[in-house]
Amino acid sequence: MKCPYCGKDMEKGYITTNGALIAFSNDEPNAFYVDSEIWIARSYLRGAYNEAYHCPDCRIVATQYSEELNKGNKIKQETDRRWKQRQEIANEGKKP
Numbered sequence: 001m002k003c004p005y006c007g008k009d010m011e012k013g014y015i016t017t018n019g020a021l022i023a024f025s026n027d028e029p030n031a032f033y034v035d036s037e038i039w040i041a042r043s044y045l046r047g048a049y050n051e052a053y054h055c056p057d058c059r060i061v062a063t064q065y066s067e068e069l070n071k072g073n074k075i076k077q078e079t080d081r082r083w084k085q086r087q088e089i090a091n092e093g094k095k096p
Contacts, residue, residue: 001062003055010053015040015063018047024065040065 001010015022022040040063041050052063 001053003058003060004062005058005060006055008055008057010055010062012051012053014049015052015061016047016049017041020044020048022048022050038065 001012002008003010021042024038024040041048043049050063050065052061054061
């Protein structure tokens with residue numbers, strides 16, 4: 001793949017996370033909840049990852065996300081439910 005900025009060849013690799021989801025959002029990240037319309041990768045048993053390309057000169061990373069992963073809301077609704085549960089559990093120990 002060619003870099004869209006400088007036109008040189010990009011290095012093939014992966015973007016990874018030790019969490020269950022990689023997503024794009026226009027909003028600032030939240031430690032407990034991901035509100036996103038674009039999911040790049042997700043995993044239940046290990047960190048999520050997705051094939052990507054890196055330009056060392058321009059320091060950009062490009063990846064293509066799956067249309068299948070972003071179809072429908074069933075998976076998104078389940079993940080949203082789980083994130084809300086985690087947030088509630090984390091907040092139980094805090095005093096108002």
